Amino acid sequence: MKRHIVFYTASAVGLLGAHFAQAQSTQPAQSGELEEVVVTGIRGSLEAAAEIKRESVQVVDSIVAEDIGKFPDPTTAAALQRVPGVQVSIGNNNEIVGVLIRGLSDIQTTLDGRELFSANSRNFQFQDLPADALARVDVIKSTTADLIEGGIAGVTDLRLHKPFNFDEPTAVIGARANYSTNVEEVNPQLSVLLTDRWNTGIGELGALLNVSWSETDYSRPVTYAPIRRSTGFRFNQPGFMVQNVAGGVNHYGTYERPQANAAFQLQATDELQFYADAVFTGYRSENQSAFVETQFFNSPATGLQDLGDPSGDCFLARVGPDGLNPNAVQLRAGNFTVQTLCNVNNATFTNATAFSSAQSRDQETNNYLGAFGTRWEGDRLDLKGEVSFQDATFEEEVFIVDIGKRIPVTNVNSSFNEGGLYDAPGNPLGAADGMYFRNGLNQNFNKSNGDLLAIQLDGGYRLDSFITKLQAGVRYADRGAEYDQARVNRGAPGGDLGTLVSSTGLGEEFYASMPGIPRINGGQSMLLPNPDYLRSDAGRDRLRQIFGFGPGDPAYQPERHFEATEKTSAAYLQASYEFNVGDSIIDGVFGVRPTRTERTIAGARPSTTGVTPLSADTTDTEVLPNFNARWVISEDWQARFNYAKTMRRPNFDSLNPGIDYIVATNPNVINSGNAGNPELKPQISDSFDATLEYYFKSGFVAGGVYYRDIKDRVINAVTAEEIDGITYNISRPRNVSAAELQGVELSGQMFFDFLPGAWAGFGVFGNYTWADTEVTGDDPLKGFPLQGVSEHNFNAGLLYERSGLSARMVYTYRSKYYDEDITGGNGLRPIDADRVNDPSYNPIWLGYVRAAGRLDMSIGYDISESVRVDLGGTNILGSKYRSYMGESFFNRDYRYDDSIYTLGMRVRF
Template structure:
């Protein structure tokens, strides 16, 4: 395991060691009558101290030593925190932590707000875990914390020079093996630090760098939206049939270089000056290879089967569910439909698509300040500047052909599809034509932030132990630019052979297969390398009749925002005895004002119009907490705080992006913002009961969130210039409630004899019961992305230089997309149409062995049971997506001198 559990559980608090003096042996050994706790137990103790003594409800992850974080990435470690849920990204990385199902999280780095490009949030995967010394997950708020997270705040802490008493060099290396890609990827990190006595005070310098390159492969199968089979006729009559089925495979590689540095100068006994810097980057050169059979472009369907799930649906002339305008006009009929579970589609159009992608992210942060410790009076002045830039390039070419037969089976105990095309014609390069067109997309988004923050406290001799005060000024800017250009193939879709473009003989390459299609056989796609080359792009632009060279950014796909925030707070920390017990806590209030200007291009009566929106918000955010210490390791606490989450800049963008699909089976789509979005607000209540003993910890907590102006995204049909588009827009849903229970615990079995005393267990279980209220169309439904049940269960071993962990993480079903406004044909008595993700769990393990005090070898595995994302729409039998997550195995070493 090599680090603290993500839950903070107490060992002997007095035995926690300084980070620069941790012993290599991760065991508890007797020295006289004292238990000396080292290694992993020391980090557990330090994490428990943080949790026990905090004014908020907080769980921490504390690294056992340099580079000894419990999981390979920050987001992966966060999934072990009680109440934290995660998702898996397209490149198989764990991303998007949610606190009790909510993603409105403020991320800070050493107490400074941090973000990625134009978003509010931070891509946790952009900061490697090797760089971190600690992570604090704040589930309740106090006035001294920066506002901006309804769900909570996650503070990432880097190593600092003064954390180490001796000169230190630490290096680590890993080889990662991804089972889907079947390739190795290297990972290295190094840290150097020293401190010196000089004539003007002690100085310390720390430099840390890391880099890794991971190969990945993530196949997904999809069953598209349903359409009434009367359009197909024959055996398709009376059937609800997917318009298409197929899959995609994201594969390639990504790398993440990172460098951070810390300089500290003790200029006087009561004055410290510091400077911090961070550079982190992402480089991804990869492909999304599509593979689709267009079932409604078939001559006929035969051998049709159904599972008997039938319903009365509203159907338009083209076989889709009517939009709101068609409902009002009565432009539909009612039809009895049954779910198709199998059939043979004859002479079917099919296509493969290469989405060649080149993505880059660069983030810089520089900060400095002073800390004054005058005994009773403490002051900290901090100035910081961050800049984050994202540049994404996507170049797409689709190629297709007719196939004789496609045999589908959507009815099996695994709730996944089986698709067979005899002979696998898509696995051979002959006969392909250009279909759907040439598509180019270039995006550049950046964000920067300058902030000044001052925090102070004054200690008194009364029951009001401390008076805390401070303020912050932040100036945030962001700019988003994009161009999307789609050009139909010459001669129309499907009429021109690919060879007519003069492409090289190796234009087609094999893409990795998808398990649900042709039993995972390879399929042919245009070459990613050719599509990303200057030669290939120039040739295809000329052939398709697209403008020469990279297209300029589209002024109608641009938004720019500036936001200034002013905040100030005051808070009192109290403490007084109640007999043998002690009551303490904090009461405070934070005031914040936000002035924002955002400009973008909207569409008014079919005409693009530049729109500028100015908004200002004033908010008072009170907080109060009380902790009652009963003695003997038992304590209880209650907290209240009002919290706020500002809408993302993209959600506020008054512009509208839409594009006509060159694929006749896919509806035109787009997305728009909503400049009238209000900030989300929450009244947040927490109560916990915690008990600590020498080798363990148990806690139970209840929470309640009354959320106003919750933001969700809806898809609805909109008509622009006579063309119907499925447009996704954010909106406020009024009121929502979230309540639940968290139970967590851990212990080591010290009472067992000999080496058996090194065993331990940990676990946590969270109930998150959410409901949207008011008159919203989603009233009575759960919040988007919230699983009702979530748990971790693990077995630990830590003794004689061996650290091991096996942990299983589970989350129950949740909905991740509202498709109510889409064209899916559906039961007429189900007005809300949601995409649900089925329950799933992941099993991970880690093993570390200290060969010597300075050298450790490690073996790790993640998702060893091959957990998958599987979804359905409203009804369990309307299966949709299956995404095959990767298993990652690693061997490595850590050395310290």
């Protein structure tokens, strides 16, 4: 049996079933005949996505499932990287994360048209929704009045399967084995979809249940070469600088992703339908970050045995009394010198202090969304009413303990293939003898919660005139957010290297061997505190006793609590229009969406007398107009122009009026804190898009330009502040920044139907995005691009589909970008000679990620009409993440992104 996806070019209603509200926004009224698109495989999915793009009133790029359980990527985030204008990054657990649309993370995510978020944030973590649950994803880049406000980057609508999309009873069972090259383990992934529809005395009833579960073991080794320090500070080698530590970390662990969704539809009459949906997504993880680090400037006993020849990379720098970049307090006091420094790539240190750290984590996410409603679809009048609700929580327990010893010899190479390479002969951290407690014990317990109740009414009326349809609607949303944290730390008993682990009575159960890091000691394993021991109640209490804490988990601290309530009322009025110009057609929509938000947010700050509560009430009102036009020039050619005013409300944690800070126990970690700003205003963007598209029998080509002018851009900046005589780097958000984005998007696909025989099964597809972004306004980053944005991004793919065989190979590339503003940090950096004595001058210092690409592939075969097997691989060339600070010779991180190979079977009844 084939699955049929039907596109109605004669009406706005009916795209992929009866998604009434969202279908109206993506399917304007058009003249023409009913067209049926049959989705049968990779080619079918691409053709369906092209048809959505062609018929949508907005600028939309879509991904459509090849068939039930055959979405081309494992998670929603992984699938989105194929969309023009979308950029992603890789998380510590080797998943695709960090989705940006045209350089912005301010994305409004909806699930079947309903607002969707993660915990107390405004964004949704796309990796939390397995692709097995998806029928389709729309990336809507030019919004209209009927869409929920909140995405200046755009709207990403995730669509799930519905029972009325199926003509017959259907059962689909999928099983997959995933092999990771980093952990050399095989992990399971399972999914089941069941659906049927029945004629009853009250109408036709449809029900669907979709359940999936996966388990993943992962390992992501990282070598880092952090800040550089003047060797004149301790080793009496003026004019040279080396990295202050040689370190690395292996992020490893296990996570599970359970997911379930159910849908019910009752077609009571030809016009009247009732429906109910329920969705659950979850995340369960026991994981750890295993740090190993040798510190060269923390002890006067450390010596410099050999200093290699300088690299020739020399510059003028300001140097504080500790050999680092002076902070704001030192700059104001003039407590620094100006030196010419040359970078050193190779050095050998003796008798340095080293440690291994186990940062154990226990994490759990639960996200529930439910909705029920009714729709009436008459000859002219359409009505829809819906109530939806969501509850999302995230809980995390982090327990950190460091141990270490002195290392006789450490050899450092900071520029081996654009990364660090370190060797300590004999692998001293691989043995338990002589291990001391180091730095301290840190406990960080936190939980976040977000909830939403939304009521929405929509209506539309079709007319026989220049105005073809009128739409109107109202929405009320009651949103809550809450955050609690307990964070306490204490230095090592007896001081650093003051207490032997063996003297405390801890036995072998305290130690574990971590997975090796290839660029440290040749990948040999080292000892660290056993993360499972740190997750156990008995282990935690024993360590708390050693460090002088009482038993039991720490209570949530009132000075770290904040909560918010936010009530939003919105309405919209929108009109669809259509008229002829000669033999061509111009159609589109124009409308306006007024919205008003009232919120109360409460936090606190610590003080010498206790805790001071703080609260703020804020209100914002915006009117958001839009105008969209499509010019259907001929059967093959069309052009678009779109304008919309969009908004993005600040994140709840950014609005928190409180402040929290903590003194670090590791001397190489800066004392830090965070503060919010309840006076933040929403970000406002004037958004323009224009496209030209050509569709032909076996494909299409499309090109577009876009421009975004964003006002009141919210950014976070770190400044050194002195609190009770202690200096902290405090991160605060502010509105003083603006930004401009402009770019070009090109995309296309073609199938070689004109070739003879089996050659006709080949096809190609691809897209390219040029993104030119710039921070404007009154901001220190003025003139720089936006964080996380690559100027160049492309996907290029080759596919084959014929006689039951289908294959796909895709190469995804993005150029360099910066992922961190470390201007407020203490790393040495070049300065302008004419500003050395200006205390307000601190050169911009950014962390850059080098250009990289990833190659993915899949091949499948239909054994029968019901059974399919497939083989695939992601990152099969083993692309690595490589980064640097400011100048390309300041190498920073070298991360081993995983390659994953999959073998799967899908059975459909």
